Amino acid sequence: MKKNLRDMRPVYVVGIGLHRYQRLSETPYVTLGLTAVREALADAALEWRSVQSAYTGTALIGMAASRPMLRHLGATGIPMAQVENASASGSTAFRQACIDVASGLTDVSLAVGVDKPGPVAMAPGKTRMRDLVGSRVVPFTHFALLTQEYMTRYGVSAEQVAQVAVKNNRNGANNPYAQRQKAVTLAEVMSGPAISGSLTRLQCCPVGEGAAAVIVASDDAIADLGIDRSRAVKVIASVTKTEQVYRDAKNFDAELTRETVEQAYREAGIAPGDLDLMELHDAFTIEELLYTEAMGLCAPGEAAGAIAAGDFDIGGRCAVSASGGLLAMGHPIGPTGAGQIAEITRQLRGEAGVRQQPNAKTALAHMVGVGAVCVVHILQKGA
Amino acid sequence: MAIDAERYILAGQHASIDGRKQFVVFSRPEKFMPNQKAVHPELYSPDSAGIPSLTGGKCRACGYVFFPPQRYGCESCGAPPEKLEAAELRGCGRLHSYATVHLYQGKDIEAPFTVGLIVLDEGPAIRSLLTSRTDDGLTIGDRMNSVLVAAGTDPDGNQMVELRFARAEAGR
Numbered sequence: 001m002k003k004n005l006r007d008m009r010p011v012y013v014v015g016i017g018l019h020r021y022q023r024l025s026e027t028p029y030v031t032l033g034l035t036a037v038r039e040a041l042a043d044a045a046l047e048w049r050s051v052q053s054a055y056t057g058t059a060l061i062g063m064a065a066s067r068p069m070l071r072h073l074g075a076t077g078i079p080m081a082q083v084e085n086a087s088a089s090g091s092t093a094f095r096q097a098c099i100d101v102a103s104g105l106t107d108v109s110l111a112v113g114v115d116k117p118g119p120v121a122m123a124p125g126k127t128r129m130r131d132l133v134g135s136r137v138v139p140f141t142h143f144a145l146l147t148q149e150y151m152t153r154y155g156v157s158a159e160q161v162a163q164v165a166v167k168n169n170r171n172g173a174n175n176p177y178a179q180r181q182k183a184v185t186l187a188e189v190m191s192g193p194a195i196s197g198s199l200t201r202l203q204c205c206p207v208g209e210g211a212a213a214v215i216v217a218s219d220d221a222i223a224d225l226g227i228d229r230s231r232a233v234k235v236i237a238s239v240t241k242t243e244q245v246y247r248d249a250k251n252f253d254a255e256l257t258r259e260t261v262e263q264a265y266r267e268a269g270i271a272p273g274d275l276d277l278m279e280l281h282d283a284f285t286i287e288e289l290l291y292t293e294a295m296g297l298c299a300p301g302e303a304a305g306a307i308a309a310g311d312f313d314i315g316g317r318c319a320v321s322a323s324g325g326l327l328a329m330g331h332p333i334g335p336t337g338a339g340q341i342a343e344i345t346r347q348l349r350g351e352a353g354v355r356q357q358p359n360a361k362t363a364l365a366h367m368v369g370v371g372a373v374c375v376v377h378i379l380q381k382g383a
Numbered sequence: 384m385a386i387d388a389e390r391y392i393l394a395g396q397h398a399s400i401d402g403r404k405q406f407v408v409f410s411r412p413e414k415f416m417p418n419q420k421a422v423h424p425e426l427y428s429p430d431s432a433g434i435p436s437l438t439g440g441k442c443r444a445c446g447y448v449f450f451p452p453q454r455y456g457c458e459s460c461g462a463p464p465e466k467l468e469a470a471e472l473r474g475c476g477r478l479h480s481y482a483t484v485h486l487y488q489g490k491d492i493e494a495p496f497t498v499g500l501i502v503l504d505e506g507p508a509i510r511s512l513l514t515s516r517t518d519d520g521l522t523i524g525d526r527m528n529s530v531l532v533a534a535g536t537d538p539d540g541n542q543m544v545e546l547r548f549a550r551a552e553a554g555r
Binding site: 132197 | 423425426447450453482483484486492500502511
């Protein structure tokens with residue numbers, strides 16, 4: 001009989017760590033990754049020798065990235081594998097670490113996402129299925145098309161869409177791990193270089209490098225290794241789905257998100273209104289509107305109004321992109337999904353300082369990736 | 384210079400651009416019936432009169448119609464390649480969305496150019512360049528028709544033509 005994560009042993013996030021997301025630099029990927037892993041180990045008060053398997057989420061570094069990096073923590077001979085799922089690589093690495101612990105294969109596992117900007121080798125470009133536009137349409141145009149359709153259908157202005165960038169940069173300005181740490185005004189967002197359609201530069205996530213690490217553990221490990229149970233956050237849902245043929249819907253991104261999140265809500269036994277906080281795939285401003293609606297946080301066409309009313313601010317009914325999101329915290333690819341888990345864990349522990357969403361108890365992390373694939377996790381404190 | 388209009392009609396370059404009927408002028412107008420080659424011959428034919436059709440695909444097992452064509456297997460029902468066949472798509476549809484691209488790294492064309500998401504009458508939603516560089520005069524819901532536009536010459540001197548979409552004239 002098919003199971004979900006909830007049916008297996010409980011899994012807890014017990015350690016988080018990051019290397020700041022930043023523009024491409026001379027820093028080797030090994031340094032980026034080790035910085036994040038060491039911070040996660042210190043956060044969990046664990047030694048490297050306690051970690052029993054490791055998954056490295058990376059899309060751009062190239063073959064065999066794990067051991068050349070992790071050997072320098074001490075070559076312990078543990079199972080390692082790289083995980084690539086386009087933008088959702090880090091999220092999927094986290095899921096694999098959770099599965100190891102939930103299944104009983106390990107008691108402590110690591111998911112680390114690490115990437116540096118570089119040449120992108122894309123499998124979809126090798127299918128020899130040529131369409132009319134080829135490389136003339138890249139992601140920012142895909143989302144510019146969705147933006148125009150959304151604005152027309154719901155009577156939402158370009159300025160209202162751009163407010164997502166204002167909110168998320170305001171949050172990022174308070175995040176020491178964010179690539180963009182500068183609040184911006186609506187005028188600054190609108191007057192930036194036009195990229196595609198109504199999307200200006202600040203409405204698109206930056207390109208950068210970084211790392212994020214998450215350590216997950218079982219109840220047995222928490223007891224045996226003296227891990228602080230009061231700071232352990234339980235993973236109550238883990239769902240991955242891929243795009244299907246949606247006969248009537250033209251927006252496969254929203255449909256895929258809707259299906260994946262609905263399954264995650266069922267697995268977690270919660271409703272959208274139970275979420276205090278979420279991190280989602282806001283690589284472009286329009287995505288925050290599309291996905292919050294697809295996830296049932298508000299009715300179709302109403303997300304811009306919800307943002308204007310402060311519903312998705314820190315302090316609102318559900319803080320969306322409290323970290324700054326992909327728009328301001330950044331999207332180095334491999335790290336991104338793992339960094340989302342780090343942020344929601346920090347928030348659920350009540351340790352987010354100036355960025356703290358009050359009384360945060362239940363949070364969701366959402367990424368989508370080229371394919372298309374959608375990966376969703378729900379975490380809960382005191383579960 | 385007197386232009387022999389009949390030569391241009393025979394050469395299949397009767398096009399509707401920006402709502403006005405126009406003749407697309409070749410770079411070498413004195414050449415009668417120049418060789419035309421489609422930039423993507425597997426997707427459309429270079430010498431269509433009227434509205435150029437596109438070559439898509441259809442699954443004989445479940446009826447699913449798709450673009451671009453492929454012979455790997457049916458995405459909807461999983462039927463194998465033997466069940467897939469080519470399907471001619473009329474080149475008419477409705478504008479579902481559009482966006483003017485300002486940033487482009489390629490060397491084949493220059494930004495700005497406008498991309499349309501068009502839902503063809505047969506069902507598939509496709510992306511195509513539009514004949515106009517900007518989005519002036521475009522409205523979501525517009526009826527759109529395909530046209531062939533001049534796209535430079537190849538090293539052998541053949542006139543290249545590329546399929547794009549333009550707003551349909553009234554009544555089409």
